[in-house]
Amino acid sequence: MTVEQVQDEIIEEFSLFDDWMQRYEYMIDLGKSLPLIDTKHKTDDNIIKGCQSKVWVHADMVDEKVVFTADSDAVITKGIIAILIRTFSNQPPQDILDANTDFIDQIGLKDHLSPTRANGLVSMIKQLKLYALAYQTQLN
Amino acid sequence: MELDLTNIRADFPILSRKVNGQPLVYLDNAATSQTPTQVIDVIADYYQQYNANIHRGVHTLSQEATDKFEHARKTIQKHFNIPKSNEVILTSGTTHSINLVAFGFGTLLDPGDEVIVSALEHHANIVPWQMMCERSGAVLRVIPMTDEGTLDMHTYAELLNKKTKLVFVNHVSNALGTINPIEEIIKKAHKTGAAVLVDGAQACGHLKPNLKKLDVDFYTVSAHKLCGPTGMGMLYGKEKWLNKLPPYQGGGEMIDEVTFEKTTYADLPHKFEAGTPNICGGIAFGAALDYMNSIGFDEIESYEEELLDYATAKLNQIEGLRIYGNTKHKTAVISFNIDSLHPYDVGTLLDKMGIAVRTGHHCAQPIMDYYKIPGTIRASFAFYNTKDEVDTFVNGVQRAIAMLR
Numbered sequence: 001m002t003v004e005q006v007q008d009e010i011i012e013e014f015s016l017f018d019d020w021m022q023r024y025e026y027m028i029d030l031g032k033s034l035p036l037i038d039t040k041h042k043t044d045d046n047i048i049k050g051c052q053s054k055v056w057v058h059a060d061m062v063d064e065k066v067v068f069t070a071d072s073d074a075v076i077t078k079g080i081i082a083i084l085i086r087t088f089s090n091q092p093p094q095d096i097l098d099a100n101t102d103f104i105d106q107i108g109l110k111d112h113l114s115p116t117r118a119n120g121l122v123s124m125i126k127q128l129k130l131y132a133l134a135y136q137t138q139l140n
Numbered sequence: 141m142e143l144d145l146t147n148i149r150a151d152f153p154i155l156s157r158k159v160n161g162q163p164l165v166y167l168d169n170a171a172t173s174q175t176p177t178q179v180i181d182v183i184a185d186y187y188q189q190y191n192a193n194i195h196r197g198v199h200t201l202s203q204e205a206t207d208k209f210e211h212a213r214k215t216i217q218k219h220f221n222i223p224k225s226n227e228v229i230l231t232s233g234t235t236h237s238i239n240l241v242a243f244g245f246g247t248l249l250d251p252g253d254e255v256i257v258s259a260l261e262h263h264a265n266i267v268p269w270q271m272m273c274e275r276s277g278a279v280l281r282v283i284p285m286t287d288e289g290t291l292d293m294h295t296y297a298e299l300l301n302k303k304t305k306l307v308f309v310n311h312v313s314n315a316l317g318t319i320n321p322i323e324e325i326i327k328k329a330h331k332t333g334a335a336v337l338v339d340g341a342q343a344c345g346h347l348k349p350n351l352k353k354l355d356v357d358f359y360t361v362s363a364h365k366l367c368g369p370t371g372m373g374m375l376y377g378k379e380k381w382l383n384k385l386p387p388y389q390g391g392g393e394m395i396d397e398v399t400f401e402k403t404t405y406a407d408l409p410h411k412f413e414a415g416t417p418n419i420c421g422g423i424a425f426g427a428a429l430d431y432m433n434s435i436g437f438d439e440i441e442s443y444e445e446e447l448l449d450y451a452t453a454k455l456n457q458i459e460g461l462r463i464y465g466n467t468k469h470k471t472a473v474i475s476f477n478i479d480s481l482h483p484y485d486v487g488t489l490l491d492k493m494g495i496a497v498r499t500g501h502h503c504a505q506p507i508m509d510y511y512k513i514p515g516t517i518r519a520s521f522a523f524y525n526t527k528d529e530v531d532t533f534v535n536g537v538q539r540a541i542a543m544l545r
Contacts, residue, residue, distance in 0.1 A: 020160070020492050025543055052500050052515070053484045073514070074482035075544055076489075 003095050006087045007103040014107035023108050024076065031078030034085065037069040048127045051120030053077045059131035065090050066135050068128065080109070080121055088128050093139065096132035101125055143443050148435065148524050151176035155524060162494025165529045165536075170314055170473055170520030171498055172364045173345050175428075179367060182427040186420040194419055195393065195410075209419050212426030213409075219429045220359070221350045222376050226408040229382070230422050233373035234341040235264045237360035238308075240375055240412060241337055242268035244385030245306060251277030254303040256296070256334075259285040259510065260313040260320065263503045265339045269308060278305070285510055289316040289465030297328060304334040311343035311359075315504040315518065316465025317473025319343070326356055335381065341365055345522065346444060346471045348437040357381055363421065368428030372421030375412070382408050389414040440523040447521045447530065448472040454534045458541070464507075464516055472521035475502075478537070481544050483517045489540040490517075495533055 001009070017023045037046070041058035048055045053074030060067045068085045072078040087103070088096050104110065104121070149155050152174045157164050166174060186208075192201035194209050210225075217225045231237045249255075255278050257269060273280050281304075283296045291309070300307075307329045312319050326336045337358035340349060345366040351359050358381065363372035377385075387394055387405055391414035396404040405411045432440070451474055455461055460479035477483060487499035500515040501508045508515055519533060 021543070024489065024492065028543065053482050054514070074484045076485045077482075 003087050003091050003099040010083060010086065011103055011106050017108075020108065024079075027079035027083070027109075028075050029079075030082045030086075031072075031075050031080075034071070034078055034082035035067075035069045035089070037071045041069070042071060048120060048123050051077060051123060055081055055120065055124060057081070057124070057127055057131070059128075059135070061093075061135045061138070064092060064139060066093050066096060066132055068131070077120075081124055083107075084121075084124055084128060088132070093132040093136035097129055097136060143435065143439055143523060145524070145526055149526075151178060151431075152524055153177060153180075159494040159496070160492050165495040165525075165532050167519040167521060167525065167529070167533060168496045168498050169345070169522040169525075170317075170342060170365075170502075170518065172370065173367050173522055174524070175369070176367055176431050178431045179369070179424050179427045183369065183420055183424050186423055191420070193416055205419055205423075208423045208426075209417070212422045215426035215429050216374055219348070219433065220361075220374075220376060221352045223352055224379060227376055227379050227382065229375040229377065229409045229412045230417055230425075231360075231373045231375050231412075232371050232418065233362040233364070234339055234360040235268075237358075237373055237375035238265055238337070238339065239268045240388040241358050241377070241385065242272040243388050245335075246272040246276040246278075247386055248384065249276040249278045249305055252303065253278040253305045254281055254299075254301070255279070255305055256281045256283060256299055256307040256329075258283040258291050258309040258320070259506055260289070260291060260316065260318060261308075261310055261504065261506070262314045262339065262341070263505070264341075265308055265310055266506075283309070285507065288467050289313065289318045289470075289507075290467045291318075291320055291325075293321065293324065296325065300328060300332045300334065302332060304329070304332055306335050306337065308337040308339065310339040310341070311349065312340075312346070312471050312473075313465070313504070313507070314342045314473075315502040315507045315516070316475050317342075317470040317520070318465050318467050319347075319469045319471060322356070323354060326354060330355070342471065342473075345432075346437075347441060351376055363425040363428060366428055366432055368425045369418075369421045372418050372425050374425070379408065382412070385412075387411050387414070391415040393417070435523065443523055444472040444521060447525060447527065448474070450527055451519065451521070451530045451534070454530060455537070458534070458537060461537075464511055464513075473518060474520075475516040475518045477513060477516055478541055481541065483515045485544050486517050486537065486540045489543060490533075490536050493532075493536045493539065495536045497533075 037056050037058045042056045046056045055072045057070045068089045070081045154174050190201045190204040192205045194206040213228050217228050281299045284292045329336045335357040338356050340359050341362045344361045357378050359376040361374040364370040394406050394414040396406050464475045483499040498518045
């Protein structure tokens with residue numbers, strides 16, 4: 001599936017809910033399915049700055065596709081990073097760089113998109129794209 | 141006398157708005173308090189009727205604005221029982237006030253001199269002094285804290301010595317609500333010849349300190365913590381100290397005579413008020429004090445204590461909930477965590493329910509390090525909060541726990 005197809009899938013899943021509680025409960029559940037980062041990568045260097053909770057992200061390249069793993073000490077943040085990683089993981093680095101993230105708005109999490117929000121969603125997107133950029137440079 | 145909550149709440153338009161579809165329950169008063177119509181009207185009136193620059197104008201508007209601004213200074217002086225009106229320096233707030241003193245005091249220090257900070261401070265009462273120590277070579281000593289969130293006064297007494305030049309503590313801890321024994325701190329410091337600065341940012345909206353009686357050397361206040369506007373505050377300093385400190389910023393208003401060879405400075409308080417001040421903010425600061433005094437600080441104090449006891453008892457019934465800062469002597473601030481839950485998660489869900497709390501380290505990382513936690517959830521109450529709101533808040537915490545566990 002392409003990044004866009006995964007995003008459409010997520011939008012459809014969230015469209016089943018009509019109140020915030022269900023959306024948040026689902027997001028918390030998604031956090032539980034997050035591909036967890038190996039403990040050896042759970043270092044201070046891999047912490048994303050700008051989040052009130054801790055978020056660790058690691059990226060590998062397998063068959064010219066970027067594979068992300070992550071973790072967070074807060075479950076809502078874990079849900080957010082899980083959603084992002086589901087869209088970006090196993091994708092070619094250039095596709096990750098080209099992807100837009102407007103789908104966040106469509107799943108009712110628009111308030112998380114403001115750069116001043118303490119959850120650091122914007123920092124997370126930036127960090128995932130930085131990894132993609134690094135791997136894209138390797139490919140070139 | 142009982143507070144008339146219905147009428148008081150009607151004074152605050154913001155309290156009737158909705159957040160995320162729910163009636164707002166505002167419990168972040170330690171970060172900033174809300175503004176009553178009486179103060180909002182004064183702000184609007186200033187811009188609609190007599191907006192002008194002050195102190196030098198010959199025209200009517202300028203004179204009216206100057207009179208109101210200087211009247212506000214007198215209101216502030218009277219409220220805090222400050223001996224002289226020229227000891228009231230109007231600043232942009234506590235952070236500005238502390239930096240002003242730290243900048244000047246550093247010039248009076250020699251390498252090896254000692255200054256004392258407490259472990260319960262906001263970063264605003266730590267960092268400017270660290271910068272001062274770097275410039276002057278003075279040594280920073282720390283009064284440790286105890287498990288219940290109070291200061292270790294025994295160690296404080298031991299830290300004081302002939303080299304101690306200045307002690308700076310907050311009146312009330314922003315992260316825990318602890319009311320520090322500043323009378324004792326000041327008396328002990330003065331015995332060894334040290335001056336004391338008290339950061340009153342968290343006290344001024346809940347208590348009415350009598351600065352003359354306290355005999356404190358410096359005291360700082362932020363207007364937005366007492367129903368006034370942001371970007372406005374006060375530094376009180378004893379005249380003898382303010383005369384010793386060099387000006388913090390240069391500019392208009394703070395000068396006596398300027399030539400390219402030499403400039404002489406204006407007298408107090410203008411020496412420390414360079415540039416056009418926050419005129420409207422100063423006038424609104426005075427109006428905010430008038431408003432709070434019309435309700436009465438004794439009444440505010442006893443009602444907030446009642447709210448604190450009520451909320452504490454309710455929260456303590458929640459399994460796995462731990463409150464940080466358990467001294468009896470505290471303002472209506474409850475800093476807590478729920479066993480394994482991250483404060484950020486709880487705060488985010490409460491926000492979805494229209495409940496505003498603060499989460500994180502509250503700009504007091506040393507306290508969080510002491511308890512070995514990343515942060516807390518902090519609910520901080522004001523005199524306009526109700527027991528019904530406490531109930532909504534406690535129910536909200538329980539709902540959040542059910543979703544997160």
